[in-house]
Amino acid sequence: MRWPHGLLAGLLLLLLSRCGPDAVAPNPGSGPDGEPRLLGLALAGIPADHIRIDQNLRRVVVTIPASLSATGVVPILQLTPNTTVDYGNSSLFSNDKNQWLLDTQTLRIVSDTKKAATYQFVTRAAGDMAFAPYTGPREVSMEAEPSSLCFPIYNFRDSVACGFLTLTNVATARRREFFLCPGSTCQSTRQTDGAVVLSLLVEHNVVDPGEYTVSVRKENGRTATLPQTLTVRKGRVVLSAEASPVLVDSASFVLTGYNLYEDSRLSLKLTNAAGETFQAPLVVGGFRRTAAAFRTPPQLKPGYYYAQLFQDEQPTAAQVRLVVIRDARTLFIQRITELGTAASVSQLLTPGAPFTTPLVFRRGKTYAIHTSVVEVAAAANSPVRPQLRLISLTNPAEQYTVMPQADSSVLFPVPATLPAGRYRLVYQQLQGAGPVDALPLERDVVVE
Numbered sequence: 001m002r003w004p005h006g007l008l009a010g011l012l013l014l015l016l017s018r019c020g021p022d023a024v025a026p027n028p029g030s031g032p033d034g035e036p037r038l039l040g041l042a043l044a045g046i047p048a049d050h051i052r053i054d055q056n057l058r059r060v061v062v063t064i065p066a067s068l069s070a071t072g073v074v075p076i077l078q079l080t081p082n083t084t085v086d087y088g089n090s091s092l093f094s095n096d097k098n099q100w101l102l103d104t105q106t107l108r109i110v111s112d113t114k115k116a117a118t119y120q121f122v123t124r125a126a127g128d129m130a131f132a133p134y135t136g137p138r139e140v141s142m143e144a145e146p147s148s149l150c151f152p153i154y155n156f157r158d159s160v161a162c163g164f165l166t167l168t169n170v171a172t173a174r175r176r177e178f179f180l181c182p183g184s185t186c187q188s189t190r191q192t193d194g195a196v197v198l199s200l201l202v203e204h205n206v207v208d209p210g211e212y213t214v215s216v217r218k219e220n221g222r223t224a225t226l227p228q229t230l231t232v233r234k235g236r237v238v239l240s241a242e243a244s245p246v247l248v249d250s251a252s253f254v255l256t257g258y259n260l261y262e263d264s265r266l267s268l269k270l271t272n273a274a275g276e277t278f279q280a281p282l283v284v285g286g287f288r289r290t291a292a293a294f295r296t297p298p299q300l301k302p303g304y305y306y307a308q309l310f311q312d313e314q315p316t317a318a319q320v321r322l323v324v325i326r327d328a329r330t331l332f333i334q335r336i337t338e339l340g341t342a343a344s345v346s347q348l349l350t351p352g353a354p355f356t357t358p359l360v361f362r363r364g365k366t367y368a369i370h371t372s373v374v375e376v377a378a379a380a381n382s383p384v385r386p387q388l389r390l391i392s393l394t395n396p397a398e399q400y401t402v403m404p405q406a407d408s409s410v411l412f413p414v415p416a417t418l419p420a421g422r423y424r425l426v427y428q429q430l431q432g433a434g435p436v437d438a439l440p441l442e443r444d445v446v447v448e
Contacts, residue, residue, distance in 0.1 A: 036111040040078030067194040125155035132195040143235035146203035150186035152195035167212040204258035260292040273355040304442040306351035319351040331438040358444040389426040
């Protein structure tokens with residue numbers, strides 16, 4: 001039996017087409033106007049049937065498997081012969097540091113005849129977005145030092161890189177929304193099951209204390225809700241390291257810090273070097289969580305005080321050094337630091353030590369003494385010319401003068417020739433009418 005040549009050729013072509021996917025060469029043709037085409041696309045970890053190229057719309061739709069956890073996804077492209085990528089290939093997909101980003105959402109290819117075509121990429125999730133099992137803390141306190149909560153989420157990846165995480169108060173229905181992108185803050189909790197991790201920074205005053213539901217939404221309408229609730233509690237009360245001066249005849253004064261709540265029944269106990277104590281109650285309504293107003297105690301005298309914060313009538317570790325002045329032109333010492341020491345320990349005038357503990361000045365070292373001298377100099381309409389007087393406590397007739405560095409009004413080098421001993425330090429500003437003394441320092445100085 002003889003087969004017609006045309007029929008035989010057709011059967012042969014049919015047999016060859018069934019020899020496997022490698023037996024069919026990609027269509028090398030161009031578009032209707034001779035423009036190049038994207039003929040094929042492969043992405044590691046993504047099955048071929050999850051990638052669809054629509055040549056009419058010039059659109060590539062990639063469905064992201066829920067289990068994809070690759071740390072980097074770089075496309076392998078098949079293009080019309082004699083075609084190059086103008087932009088978009090090298091960093092088209094990135095899942096580095098637990099992120100899923102399209103660095104560019106388009107791919108532009110150009111032929112050697114200068115014909116070009118631009119393809120749009122659309123990424124979709126393979127299923128509904130859902131929280132992965134949450135193993136983090138169910139209760140968190142709002143501390144001065146921020147902490148992170150890490151929420152793993154399945155099927156988060158799509159063409160919208162970021163989303164909104166919402167905390168809704170169960171009792172009041174008040175909502176607080178946070179715009180979050182998968183990032184490196186929770187890198188230590190990287191998922192290997194395809195979930196990405198959203199990191200919520202918990203810091204002071206982030207929300208009201210209470211019980212919250214946790215949900216996430218994206219601008220394309222996809223949502224998910226955590227099955228468990230999250231309880232947010234007050235953190236430790238903290239006062240800022242420095243406070244503004246207090247006028248003796250003021251009705252109240254304000255201290256800043258963290259976790260200052262009115263229902264915590266806050267109050268202050270002020271103590272000076274003479275051992276006198278004064279109580280300063282909280283001004284009702286004068287609080288903002290990061291600032292609290294306290295009533296100025298009567299009979300308060302100018303000087304330096306150490307104020308300890310009380311909460312629910314119990315002393316806390318929160319303390320601050322207060323300067324009480326009669327008027328805004330009073331010269332006073334704000335802080336003293338030793339140059340070259342760590343920032344956490346360089347402030348010598350801290351309320352953590354008793355008034356009887358002297359400051360230690362080491363010969364040959366330089367100390368920065370910050371005062372209100374700028375304001376006083378401006379009021380006196382004269383240049384700033386400060387000096388230190390060191391008066392021996394064992395022999396008051398022995399007095400020494402320490403001048404600041406030539407290029408500074410703040411830095412005072414302690415001379416190597418200064419005798420060791422215990423002194424009273426007097427900070428002075430020199431002006432035409434004579435020296436002006438600052439408020440007497442609350443501690444003695446020992447020179448070593």
